[in-house]
Amino acid sequence: MKWGLATRLGSVLALVSLLMAGMTGLYAFQVARDLLVQATKDELMTATQVVGRRIRDVHLDASRDLHMLSRHPASLALLQNPSPQQATQADQLATLFELIMAANPGYFQIRLISASDSGLERVRVDRDGQQLLRIEGDDLQEKGHYPYVSDTLQMPAGSTYQSRTVINHERGAHAGLGQPTVLLASPVVNARGQTLGVIVINIDLKGAFSRLAADLPAEFQLYLANRDGDFLIHPDNTRTFGFDTGRRVLLQDEFPATRDLVARRVDQLVFEADSGEHATEPVIATFTANRARSDNPDAAGFLGLAQPRSNVLQRSHALGLTILQIASVLGLVGFALALLLARWVTRPLNTMSNAVARFSIGHPILGLPLTRQDEIGQLARSFEQMQQQIHQQFTELQANRQELEHLARHDPLTGLPNRRLFIERLDNALARAKRTQTQLAVMFIDMDHFKAINDQWGHEAGDAALQWVAQRLLEHTRETDTVARLGGDEFVVLLDNQVQAEQLALVAQKLIDSMREPWFFNGHLCQIQLSMGISLYPQNGDTADALLNSADNAMYRVKTASRNNFGFAPEG
Known part of the structure; x- marks a missing residue:
């Protein structure tokens, strides 16, 4: 052929x-x-950075609670000379602890500890399952020999101590006993600069990371290690906190590529692990250094996310x-x-x-x-x-x-900008105001009796109330203004156009009056009121922190005096 x-x-x-x-x-x-x-x-690195920022936000929120409690008059009064009112003040402070823990399910414990009497606990509230327990009398313990007390007593006012992550073995810790925890503490200092004691918050590490992991895709694997590389969070729970049982399970052993990261030669890594323990199931992983946000270097660590390479190749x-x-x-x-x-x-x-x-x-x-x-x-x-x-x-x-x-950058419940985005916008507005020599204002808003709504109708009602308040604030402010939720029942408004105090008073009253509109939850008429503090640039500060603190303090003065009202921060 x-x-x-x-x-x-x-x-x-x-x-x-x-x-x-x-x-x-x-x-x-x-x-x-x-x-x-x-x-x-790229997606893994972005997700790792987002988780890292959310961890820092948790730290900032806890630090803010610490600093507020350390400056609270009841904390100072209880640590000074005895007085007949101390029992009442202790009750008030315990109630405040309970409110903060109810708003922050990631807190195991809040304590006020005296610098005297071998570090005796003066006020203490523990989480026990779904209950909040106030510890009193002979159950209060002496904690002066613990580093988070002794080291914090040596720190200046406004500082935040962060411990390394450990398994809590302290007697009588209730829900926190035997659980991974991080302790944050801040000194209580009087007007003469004397350190009278410390405020301590125990944070539920495992619960916090479980909530973070819930927002990630199911195939993502979350890792956390301390500054030496010991695993604190791992998909296999048997590999965590090995040092607590006399063994070492290290990040750099499972992922040899992270040795430069642990040695502080680089700040972040992206790599494919296809040898050793991951030879049969290779993964794509990213790790970043989580720098300590306190004076304690042991608080530093490493955060990582991994995804099976097979999922990507599919x-x-x-x-x-x-x-x-x-x-x-x-x-x-x-x-x-x-x-x-x-x-x-x-x-x-x-x-x-x-x-x-x-x-x-x-x-x-x-x-x-x-x-x-x-x-x-x-x-x-x-x-x-x-x-x-x-x-x-x-x-x-x-x-x-x-x-x-x-x-x-946004609050998942209300859709409003969160603290991070608000601070960015406030910093930009301050830069413009300094350049053009104009004035701007910050309104710090707190809902009155928010806990009563949660207690009476549940957290669904509380969430609905927060969303309703956010909507009212947006409807009664200008498009050029920024309305943000800082956390809990706290909101903040930035007015970065030229405004006068008289105009601000009208705006504040309009926002308060807007809450008089009827709001119903499951057929029940709910009353919502606001307490508001207002600070001005440049009269009350020239930084974002200074303006927020001034407005915050002004709001607390309104709450103390009358509630459902507003007040201006005094010129500093």
Whole structure:
């Protein structure tokens, strides 16, 4: 049997086209796979940074509670000379502890500890399951020999002590006993600069990270290690807190690539772990250094997220099948058409091959004969479908990254800007005000009797009340103003246009009056009132912290005096 020229040319062209299709398909598949892996690394790093920021926000919120309690008049009074009112003051302070712990389920314990009497606990509230217990009388213990007391007593006013993460073995710790915990403490200092005692908050580490992990995709694995690399959080709970039982389970042993991170030579890492313990199930991981936010270097550590590499590669399987189908169709079509018009077939195949070879996410496939109603057109449309699939996958990855960034800057309940975004906007507004020598104002708002709503109708009512208040505040402020939720039942408003005190008084009264609108929850009429403190730039400070503290103090004076009112911070 003799092979004719058309048959030979058709066979050669079919083999060449199949080879070209295979090579270009393999190249496209490899590019898409590499881009998927890189996008996953970027997503993991973004998620790790978001989790790190949320951890810092938890620390900032706890520090703020500490500083508020350390400056509270009842704390000072209880640690000074005995008086007949101390029992009442202790009750008031215990009630305040309970309110803060009710608003912060991640707190195991809040204590006021005296610098005298060997560090005797003066007021203490513990969490026990769903209950809050006030510890009194002979159950109060002496804690002067613990570092979080002795070290904090040596710190200046306004400082925050952070312990290293440990398993709580303190007797009578209730829910916190035997659990991972971090202790934050702040000194209580009187007007003469004498340190009278400390306020201590025990934070539930495991619960805090469980809440953070709930917001992450299910396939993400969360890791936390201390400054020496000992695992504190690990997908396998048996590998955590090994040092508490006399063994060491280290980050740098499981992930050798993190040795430079533990040695402080780098601040963050992105890598693929495919050896040792992860040889059978490789993962893509990111780790960042979590710097200590206190004077205690033991509080530093390392935060990481990992995702099985197989999950990432599964996304490329459908793409690989499509590319295989395209390569097969290309060979068959090339062979059939080459028998008839070899030159007519060769030209579009070369065009398509060159177009696919130049393919990338940012450069779409151009010049494909999509309008042809034959096999070449079908092949071109298949290539376009492949491009659309890749583009859709990367669009979804980008949307997930943007959603994570939005969560890091907004309150998930009300949708308002959170503390981080508000501070950024306030810093920008202060920079403009300093440059143009104009005035701005900060309103610090707290809901009155918010705990009563939670106690009477439950936390669903409390959440609905927070959302209703947020909506009223947005409706009665300008679009140029910033309304944010700092946490709990506290809101803040930034007015960065030129405003006078008389105008501010009208705005404040309008916001308070807006709460008189009837609001119902499950058919019950609920009354909501606000207490508000107002600070001005430059009269009450020239930094974000100074303005917030001035407005906060002004709000507490309103709460103490009358509630459901507003007041201005005095000029400093």
